[in-house]
Amino acid sequence: MIKESTFAKFNKIKSNDFKTDFANRGMGLENDINLANNYYRINDIAYVYKKPTPIKLVDVDYKKGIIKKAYFETPSTTDYNGIYNGKYIDFEAKETTSKTSFSLSNIHKHQINHLINVKNKGAISFIIVRFTTLGETYYLSTENLECFIKNNERKSIPVTFFREYGTMIKIKYSPRIDYIEIINKLYFGGNNYDEKKKQNCQQTCK
Amino acid sequence: MIKESTFAKFNKIKSNDFKTDFANRGMGLENDINLANNYYRINDIAYVYKKPTPIKLVDVDYKKGIIKKAYFETPSTTDYNGIYNGKYIDFEAKETTSKTSFSLSNIHKHQINHLINVKNKGAISFIIVRFTTLGETYYLSTENLECFIKNNERKSIPVTFFREYGTMIKIKYSPRIDYIEIINKLYFGGNNYDEKKKQNCQQTCK
Numbered sequence: 255m256i257k258e259s260t261f262a263k264f265n266k267i268k269s270n271d272f273k274t275d276f277a278n279r280g281m282g283l284e285n286d287i288n289l290a291n292n293y294y295r296i297n298d299i300a301y302v303y304k305k306p307t308p309i310k311l312v313d314v315d316y317k318k319g320i321i322k323k324a325y326f327e328t329p330s331t332t333d334y335n336g337i338y339n340g341k342y343i344d345f346e347a348k349e350t351t352s353k354t355s356f357s358l359s360n361i362h363k364h365q366i367n368h369l370i371n372v373k374n375k376g377a378i379s380f381i382i383v384r385f386t387t388l389g390e391t392y393y394l395s396t397e398n399l400e401c402f403i404k405n406n407e408r409k410s411i412p413v414t415f416f417r418e419y420g421t422m423i424k425i426k427y428s429p430r431i432d433y434i435e436i437i438n439k440l441y442f443g444g445n446n447y448d449e450k451k452k453q454n455c456q457q458t459c460k
Numbered sequence: 461m462i463k464e465s466t467f468a469k470f471n472k473i474k475s476n477d478f479k480t481d482f483a484n485r486g487m488g489l490e491n492d493i494n495l496a497n498n499y500y501r502i503n504d505i506a507y508v509y510k511k512p513t514p515i516k517l518v519d520v521d522y523k524k525g526i527i528k529k530a531y532f533e534t535p536s537t538t539d540y541n542g543i544y545n546g547k548y549i550d551f552e553a554k555e556t557t558s559k560t561s562f563s564l565s566n567i568h569k570h571q572i573n574h575l576i577n578v579k580n581k582g583a584i585s586f587i588i589v590r591f592t593t594l595g596e597t598y599y600l601s602t603e604n605l606e607c608f609i610k611n612n613e614r615k616s617i618p619v620t621f622f623r624e625y626g627t628m629i630k631i632k633y634s635p636r637i638d639y640i641e642i643i644n645k646l647y648f649g650g651n652n653y654d655e656k657k658k659q660n661c662q663q664t665c666k
Contacts, residue, residue, distance in 0.1 A: 301578050303537050308512035309527065321515065324527040331509050335541060340582030342548035372507050376546030 283349045283384045283391070283431070287334065290429035294338075300434055302336030302343055305329070331368045332379075338434060339442065344372045345433075347382040355410040356383050358403070366403070369396040378437055382423070385413055393436045394420035489555050489590045489597070489637070493540065496635035500544075506640055508542030508549055511535070537574045538585075544640060545648060550578045551639075553588040561616040562589050564609070572609070575602040584643055588629065591619055599642045600626035 287304070294300040308330070313323035332346040346369065348360045358366075361381065373379040379396040390413070398419040402411055416422075421436050493510070500506040514536070519529035538552040552575065554566045564572075567587065579585045585602040596619070604625040608617055627642050 295577075298577070301574070301581060306512040306514035306535075309515050309530075319532065321527060321530040321532070324515075324530060326525060326527070327512075329512075337548040337550075337578050337581045337583050340548075342543040342546075344543075368507070371501075371504070372543050375507060375543045377543050 282386065283347055283382070286429075286431040287347055287382070287433075290431045290433065291334075291336075293429040294434060300336060300338035300343065302334055302338070304334055305331065328362060330364065332365055338378070338437060341441070342372065342375075342377040343437070344369065344377050344379040345381060347384075349384045349386050351387050352385065352410075353387050353413070355412045356385070356416070357410040359409065366399070370400055373397065373400075378441055382431070382433060383416060383420075385416075388413065390416075391423045391425070391431065392416040392420035393423055393433060393440075395440065488592065489553055489588070492635075492637040493553055493588070493639075496637045496639065497540075497542075499635040500640060506542060506544035506549065508540055508544070510540055511537070534568060536570065538571055544584070544643060547647070548578065548581075548583040549643070550575065550583050550585040551587060553590075555590045555592050557593050558591065558616075559593050559619070561618045562591070562622070563616040565615065572605070576606055579603065579606075584647055588637070588639060589622060589626075591622075594619065596622075597629045597631070597637065598622040598626040599629055599639055599646075601646065 284304075291300075291302045291304070294302060308327040309321075310325045310327050311321060311323075312325065314321050332344055334347065335342070335344040337343060346361055346365055348356070350356050350360065369379045369381070373396040381394050381396075381399060382391065383394065384391040394411075394416055399411075401419075402415060421440070423431055423433060423436060426432050490510075497506075497508045497510070500508060514533040515527075516531045516533045517527060517529075518531065520527050538550055540553065541548070541550040543549060552567055552571055554562070556562050556566065575585045575587070579602040587600050587602075587605060588597065589600065590597040600617075600622055605617075607625075608621060627646070629637055629639060629642060632638050
């Protein structure tokens with residue numbers, strides 16, 4: 255079973271166990287990323303924030319300033335964006351309990367388009383996927399995500415693809431998920447690390 | 461009277477005319493900016509979005525996916541961010557009915573700090589202020605906003621400061637508020653346009 259996003263969840267509520275599922279929903283990864291972002295801000299390394307969940311207001315008591323009825327909306331963009339080292343950063347983070355693959359249905363099509371659009375404008379954009387059962391977390395650049403989508407019929411990305419074309423994020427003490435370290439290696443290390451992976455990916459996918 | 465942000469409003473509800481105020485709250489400028497952002501996206505010029513209003517959930521019917529009680533929270537950052545021409549863009553937009561000045565109480569201190577932090581990391585950050593009674597809208601860079609704050613005791617920025625150190629955004633047909641045109645002039649025109657204004661500002665403020 256693959257864990258879905260909050261928003262997808264709210265759009266597809268079918269069972270009574272939703273509350274339990276919601277309470278446990280991806281808090282591990284989300285929490286790790288929030289802590290990393292706090293760490294980056296405190297140390298003046300990067301300014302990356304999680305965007306609030308978009309809400310459709312239905313009934314608001316304006317006198318008291320209380321929202322009395324509202325619905326969760328599907329987000330237009332990704333969950334996280336900000337700035338590091340002069341570059342615009344944009345990413346989505348997801349967890350899956352699958353041991354073999356990550357279903358693309360976890361990310362809305364317009365979110366993938368958003369990642370591609372900002373990447374084409376010069377952003378460092380990517381996804382972070384945690385295979386909770388395997389205990390493995392990967393950084394996958396939008397370049398390689400796009401490469402996979404363009405060259406594959408299947409709707410899920412095998413974990414082997416992440417291992418080959420993504421970068422494993424090893425759990426550290428602080429911050430636990432140091433995705434900026436990966437960005438440094440990929441974009442500021444001067445060795446075109448990701449470019450090589452991208453070229454390999456494109457050659458393999460053909 | 462200076463119009464306050466939604467969030468400030470919700471934190472300071474004192475009068476019965478709040479509903480009316482809320483309905484008219486800055487929709488002109490906000491609407492203009494949203495239309496501009498749509499225009500930029502459709503034409504693949506820039507990807508800038510308004511962040512959703514942060515909400516504190518109090519009571520949610522998880523089975524039905526309905527929020528039954530919630531409060532508006534103070535946003536950690538600014539309303540708008542995104543990417544243009546490889547640069548991270550970040551700004552806040554406000555309206556005032558004052559004919560003479562813009563009160564800094566309209567922008568939370570942590571929002572100003574955020575603008576300064578991202579500017580220091582290489583962002584193009586700024587505020588857009590519309591003097592509704594005067595029918596004038598200004599782009600003011602965070603550099604010059606910071607210059608004003610550091611060198612002035614007063615808590616409101618005179619319109620004359622905007623005229624001298626900001627850039628007027630003239631209303632066009634489409635998009636009505638073309639702030640990217642200003643950014644082009646300031647940062648991509650090759651004439652250090654804003655650098656001159658900044659230097660003048662610093663000299664004057666001393």
